[in-house]
Amino acid sequence: MATAETPKRMFYGWYVVATVVFINFIAIGARSGFGLFVKPMSDELGWDRATISLAAALGVLVGGVMQPFTGHVFDRYGGRRVITLSLGAVGLATVALMWTSNLVYLIVMYSFVLSVVFSGAGGSVVNVLVSRWFERRRGTAIAITSMGASLGQLILIPFAMYLMVLVGWRYTWMVLGLSVVLAMPLAWLLLRDDPAEVGARPDGDAEPSREAARAAQRRGPLEVNEWRDAFRSAPIWEIMGGYFVCGFTTNILSTHFVPFALDRGLSGAAAATVFGIMGALNIVGVFSAGYLSDRMSRKNLLAVVYAVRGTAYAVLVLVHAPWALYAFVVIAGVSWLATIPLTTGLTADIYGLKRLGTLAGIVLMAHQAGGAISIYFAGWVFDRTGSYDVAWGVAAVLLLFATLSAIVIPEKRYSVRYQPAPAAR
Amino acid sequence: MQPFPLAHHPDGTDPVLLEWIRHVFDSLLGWGPGVWVAATGAVIVAIPVGILVVFWRQRRMTRGARR
Structure with missing residues (x-):
């Protein structure tokens, strides 16, 4: 009998996860390298840092605004096509940056073209695709793919940094773009929109028993066929509100932490070390959150993550000793990326998979809006008060609201994970 | 900013x-820049190649076992 000798096959969903890890690795890694180009491009083209940073900030906004639209296209045409084509477009747009000669070109190409096409290759769509392959291990799978982005920054940034020393910034853009194109054949060959396409079931479950088949037909009471319907219920607003605060409290720090640490008397190297520790801790944090969220309530874990981050900001405001910075980094570091699997997982569990692309895009747009507002808010506060204390205080208070907003999500009532199986006929 | x-x-x-x-x-x-570029570049290429090798090997093994 063939079945007795057939070697145990790895669940196809893990190939999807591995492919998405590489997509995040290459696409997010390449885009994160923008900071590398600030100095050489400014020097050659005679721009100041603020001008070139404007292109980066605009890129964040455009990318955020595009997410719901890309998510809608994803829901309609499937992830494999959208992601593969977007990867090609991201690669070509990145190559095109080598011909930058004026600010208008940079803004059009980086802030608009690249940000628009990037929303189809990174951001929320890849997590939505992974959500279709996993139900019980959804949090873990999304956490693993999120780690691909951190890994990309770890490898691609030194790669681009040293390549620039060898061939200059123009050819570095070209090589980075071609590296992204490298992911296209992998995506086309291995990505599949649904487990049924390869004769599998979510999580790699075997052919179900009658009991399991009934359990698989569970539907959450808020599962939507149209994305608009989700906005008639409270949980999407609670999830979005929390993610807005998440964007606010991560971007504010990403932009202002190094100058803040220098103001507190840390050397540049120490400030960078502290930030590096945070980078390592966020990898630990995201995996732990994803893994735990498959075993306990996602909304409670999300509340804990926001509360932990809020405590870290409170420490920053209340304690002015140098150790407070290190305490902040350790406490906040674990919470940094941990919200991604929890937020996407909750949205999928409550509203189902049919319109998840659009919904996850809208939730991510709220995150990016929070991020953009926070950057300007912190700068504005610093210019008027000469300190970041008010900005950190606002972040702490907002995180308190985000914690409460996560706690009140009626997960047990609406999440498909807690729904009873339909009765046998 | x-x-x-x-x-x-x-x-x-x-x-x-x-x-x-x-x-x-x-x-x-x-290390010099050249060594860095070669080392990190090798990792970048090795990841998709590794994923495809594992995928094709397992597909071949499963097909062979079915026959």
């Missing part, structure tokens, strides 16, 4: 931080 170094979703990395990372790498390993 600096580009954002550690956002959730892809944004630029802080130039000050990058300069420091480069300094640390140089002092730790003392």
Whole structure:
């Protein structure tokens, strides 16, 4: 009998996860390298840092605004096509940056073209695709793919940094773009929109028993066929509100932490070390959150993550000793990326998979809006008060609201994970 | 304003931080830029190749066992 000798096959969903890890690795890694180009491009083209940073900030906004639209296209045409084509477009747009000669070109190409096409290759769509392959291990799978982005920054940034020393910034853009194109054949060959396409079931479950088949037909009471319907219920607003605060409290720090640490008397190297520790801790944090969220309530874990981050900001405001910075980094570091699997997982569990692309895009747009507002808010506060204390205080208070907003999500009532199986006929 | 170094979703990395990372790498390993590019470039190519090799090997094994 063939079945007795057939070697145990790895669940196809893990190939999807591995492919998405590489997509995040290459696409997010390449885009994160923008900071590398600030100095050489400014020097050659005679721009100041603020001008070139404007292109980066605009890129964040455009990318955020595009997410719901890309998510809608994803829901309609499937992830494999959208992601593969977007990867090609991201690669070509990145190559095109080598011909930058004026600010208008940079803004059009980086802030608009690249940000628009990037929303189809990174951001929320890849997590939505992974959500279709996993139900019980959804949090873990999304956490693993999120780690691909951190890994990309770890490898691609030194790669681009040293390549620039060898061939200059123009050819570095070209090589980075071609590296992204490298992911296209992998995506086309291995990505599949649904487990049924390869004769599998979510999580790699075997052919179900009658009991399991009934359990698989569970539907959450808020599962939507149209994305608009989700906005008639409270949980999407609670999830979005929390993610807005998440964007606010991560971007504010990403932009202002190094100058803040220098103001507190840390050397540049120490400030960078502290930030590096945070980078390592966020990898630990995201995996732990994803893994735990498959075993306990996602909304409670999300509340804990926001509360932990809020405590870290409170420490920053209340304690002015140098150790407070290190305490902040350790406490906040674990919470940094941990919200991604929890937020996407909750949205999928409550509203189902049919319109998840659009919904996850809208939730991510709220995150990016929070991020953009926070950057300007912190700068504005610093210019008027000469300190970041008010900005950190606002972040702490907002995180308190985000914690409460996560706690009140009626997960047990609406999440498909807690729904009873339909009765046998 | 600096580009954002550690956002959730892809944004630029802080130039000050990058300069420091480069300094640390140089002092730790003392590799030249060429060695760095070759080493990290090899990792970048090895990841998709590795995924495809595992996928095709397993597909061949499963098909062979079915026959």
